[in-house]
Amino acid sequence: MTTKFKRGFASDNNSGVHPKIMQAILRANEGHVVAYGDDPYTESAVAKFKEIFGPETQVYLVYNGTGANVLGLQAMTEPFNAIICAETAHINVDECGAPEKFTGCKLLTLPSQDGKIRVEQIRPLLHARGNEHHAQPRVISITQATELGTVYGPDEIEAITRFAHDNGMLVHMDGARISNAAAFLGTGLREITRDVGVDVLSFGGTKNGMMFGEAVLIFAPELAKNFKYIRKQGTQLASKMRFIAVQFETLLSEELWLKNAQHANRMARLLAEKVKDIPGVEITQSVDINALFVKLPKDIIPRLQSESFFYVWDEQESIVRWMTSFDTTEEDIEAFSDLLKRHLQ
Ligand SMILES: Cc1ncc(COP(=O)(O)O)c(C=O)c1O
Known part of the structure; x- marks a missing residue:
């Protein structure tokens, strides 16, 4: 793939690292600290997330977005469940079947012209609840901003989370571009996630200036119970966690x-x-x-x-x-x- 342009328009993943984040990585490259997240950088990054999303938020740093999605979904489901998402969802088309492999769940996909899904489309999928012959819908996964570059307004998200909770289901949000969505809406991050009922959020860092790293934020405390084991078993526990943490600490500072x-x-x-x-x-x-x-x-x-x-x-x-x-x-x-x-x- 040749290109005459120094910076092209293929992907926000094709960009480099924001200079402030690169400097922070270099700053963190001093001496030894305890591995696997028991270090001051991770403590500080977790504190920043809690400042934004509230002190009860459970924060788990991971390497990449697929890992965040797959493990977040695993924490919310059992293998006989189904996960409802848009046909265009990254979890459906761009994760090589990892969500199905890790969760054992069936993905129930909905057609979408603009990348969003709506309650009217979801409702008919609940017709076989309680029927042992059918995978049982447990999670609605939405992407904010969507894979088609559109953004759910807070009301649209709340309509989905209310429907989900009224029907004994949970809501996962793939927030690989959650910052772009908040910037578009002119809201804070919490107002379009936790405050409108999202249960688990994959928080994106890589596409917004980091070298690598995403976070799984769990707002419903009972879902965090086994997450440290799920993360390790899912191969996403970074030994040199400080290098993901310091990037988030910088990204979440000074806006x-x-x-x-x-x-x-x-x-x-x-x-x-x-x-x-x-x-x-x-x-x-x-x-x-x-x-x-x-x-x-x-x-x-x-x-x-x-x-x-x-x-x-x-x-x-x-x-x-x-x-x-x-x-x-x-x-x-x-x-x-x-x-x-x-x-x-
Ligand atoms: C909507 C969405 N979710 C998640 C991801 C994260 O993927 P990765 O595992 O490549 O970090 C991407 C990256 O392209 C994405 O566009």
Whole structure:
């Protein structure tokens, strides 16, 4: 995958590390501290999470987002359960079946044009509750922001959590881009998670300026009972935990999480503004966060990719995905929109 551009629009995972976080990693690289999380960096990162989400929040740092999702779901289910999610959910399409493998559960997927799922769609899936021939729905998993770059409002989340709790179910949120969602809504992180009834949150760090690391935040205390064993057995207990912890400590200080997300979102809006009137460009989803979904003439996609790589999202529909990052610059956007104009005008 060649590219002439220093920073492209393929993924927010393609970006490097925020300089403040890199400096923090270097600062933490002094002397010895106790391994496996019994160290001052982890204590401080956990305290930051508790400041934001409330003191009862149980915090478990892990290496990656798939691990956070899979283990969070494992803590919420038994193998005869079912997990309800959107067809487009990362847990359904991008985790190589790990949620099914680790939880033993069946995923019940719902079609979605915009990446969100709604109570009216979920309700019919409960018809076989109590019937031993059917996997029993136990968790609704939603992604905030969604894989299609859209954002659930607090009311939409609350409608789902209320329905879930009224029906003896729990809600998991894949928050790989939770900071981008909060930046878009202009809310705090707690207001769109714990305060609206989410039970377990996968909190994303990697896509928002960290080198690696995510956190499983458990708001319903009984679900945390066995989590330390689940994390270890699930191979996500970091021995040198301080290096994940110090990154979170930095990201959660001085609102770096918000500044990075606001910047990435703003760059996506700017990109949308620059390209929306170029003939052949059709933006197919609302640009809420740092992602654009764009329908393009099929034949030009490989030519564009050869100069600045990005992923095709939907081959059939000829829709591609462009993502901005915390470090995208206005010059990057200018250069990319010039490239489009060269090929399309
Ligand atoms: C919605 C969503 N969830 C979770 C993840 C985390 O995945 P990973 O295991 O690659 O960190 C991603 C990364 O692409 C994602 O887009």
